[in-house]
Amino acid sequence: MKKNIILGVFAVGILAVSSCEKELDYTPTGVLSSSDLTSPKAIDGLVTSAYAAIGNGDMIGPIYSNWVYGSVRSDDTYKGGGGTGDVGEIDALEHYNLVQPTMDAFVTRTWRNLFKSISRCNVALRAVTGLDEAAYPEKKSRLAELHFLRAHSYFTMKLLYKNIPIFDENVSQEEILQISNDLSNEESWNKIAADFQYAIDNLPEVQPELARANKLAAQAYLAKLRLYQAYEQDVNHKVTNINKSRLQEVVNLAKAVVSSGKYSLSPDIAENFLPETENGPESIFAIQFSINDGTTAGRMSYEDGLNYPHGASQYGCCGFHAGSQNLVNAHTTDANGWPNFDSFNNSIADLSIATVDPRLDHTIGIDGHPYKYDNTLPFSNSWVRDAGVYGNFHTMRFQQAASSGSYFKLGPFMGTAKNYDILRFDDVLLILAEAYIQLGQQDLALPLINQVRERAANSTSKLKKADGTFASKYNVKAIHK
């Protein structure tokens, strides 16, 4: 008996040894290799993943919310949070103090996230190009959509970093490593513009599916790009010339979008910031987010996830992104209902006396004013995390009410399923107006600006307090000569 057992052990040992080599050489499961991605269906999935990537920014590496790079660095808002050291990278950005040795959060992370998006476009472009149109009837549109998406990420990158390496899907990995960021300002704008132009030339005006980029979106985006490009800069970032022919391009592109009749202003500006009315008449291109979509945590936007009132029990974290006094002052209006163009910041606005543009109450939370259109839970100074450093105003526009179906709490942070608009019709009106003004055609600009102002004047129905009165005195009117 003993002998048999020993023999048995020996046999198992031989089996184990002989099978070893084969066991090491297996096809891993749960992994896709490029050879699996040849069918039109799989390749269409690559296009979808390129769409997904533009929404893949994160809290400390944002790629679509400009609350840090735009609002905090401007005079609109402050970092907020728990003192200046809380996410010190934002504090450094706020003070233009970029000597911090560790800027992995934000500056490098955003860079990486944007290049992930660009790389997904290039992978998908190569795959789609290899397909036959007969097998993949969407080929023409998908190629154009991918050019649009790539241009979107490069445009974002250009705004944030200015000097960037730009390459397309035809360069190898080895070549990419050799590409420098030394293109001139003009050259880099033109390269990105060429992608948008490809999109304009090949996209349909209307897409059968919501959220896909269409021709008008590409025209609107190219108008925006050419407007930036029109302000020609020297190497020290100083504007040296405003290029009139670029401005004329802006006018032509933006007019095409306006006259298409496909877009209009939402009656109330609030509709642009509420999930129930997303993909509305004003939205030209938006990053799509979702909740209750069969996944446990949805497909949510977290880039503004630190920015909920800290002291309100329905939220609980983290009090970042505080409105500045300057922002409040800038919303005050004069007896005509016009902005106090020159004097707005001469004193601290007394909101019990001053008249304001209603957009103030769509933008930030103020003590006693309804917060995110919920007048049962008005904003309170007790919600503010660090008033001593950052004041009592708190951001609101991109936040959602805790009672909203789009709101989701993941750990201490909050996500929202509300789409993020990249281009809206009001942007296009103002892009067109700015181009007219720089071309000396103020009379053409004024009606466009007044459209936006009149819509603002009409955007008060969601701002009433529980007692039916308004928290602020609104007075905003069209501007006339």
Add this chain to the structure above:
Amino acid sequence: METTDEINVGTDFAFLNNKVFGSFDYFTRKTTGILITPPVAATLGEGQTKAVNGASKSNKGWEFMAGYRGSAGNDLKYNITANITHFRDKITELPENVRPAYAGNIDNTIIGHSQFDIFGYKTDGLFQSQADVEAAPTQIGAGPGRIKYVDINDDGVINSFDQTWIGTTLPAAEYGLRLDMTYKKLDISVFGSGVAGREGFDVYTVFNNLMRGRENVGPGVFNGWTPQNTDTNVPALTLKDNNGEGRTSDYFIVNTSYFKLRNIQLGYNITPKAIFSNLRIYGMADNLFWTKSKSYLSPDPERIDLDPVPIPKTFTFGINASF
């Protein structure tokens, strides 16, 4: 493929009727082709990281142990042992493209250094006046009461090229001591161990000496620099750390050596007449006391991270009963 070549030489010894005994070991180990994951340029997109065999390192060290068995008459027996070890490692090879992921910079790579070495700035006290600031190399964020960094490369500017190797967290030696003694029915044992010649960061300095907007601060800030209070190493209080004072520098490096008396036991044996064949009554204390450098502010020198759960002092009394 990762390969390790190892040489161990050792000797055990005993003399004087085995009263003195001990051992000595010396080892060297060379490892080549260590798997590392080089950083990948962001422009290449996702899924590009892969591990390669690239780094080499060497380890050298020795261990010495010695003991003495003694007795006096039939009643007293004792046993003393002590051990001490020393070890150093050195990175001998690291491909250039992975170096950014390790400490060091272009001028001062980690090659030839231990992975436990500290790379950072040297400091030279605090700026005492505006004149002091103006006389010093250009340092962004400098001002009276701010930490003064040393211009290692003498180019008149304090920047990342002024970082250097400022210490190691490896101790010169780790050691242990043990005493076991019986006297008639009484037994006692004492065990302690520690590290010597070690330096490192004291996280408490950050909280005690620097102002932070977010957290509470320690009492050290009461001694913050002011034009009237210049004899201090605590920088002037500020909520805005424009000088980047949290950066790795020898400001935070202190002597982190310690010795801990880890266990002490005292027992008494009695031989009862009935029921039990033996009874031992004993008392035991763990972590009774430790010594550390005064400059090390954290309570427990063994816990070097930020959220140290202190090792408790434990007292145990008991009876061992054998049937």
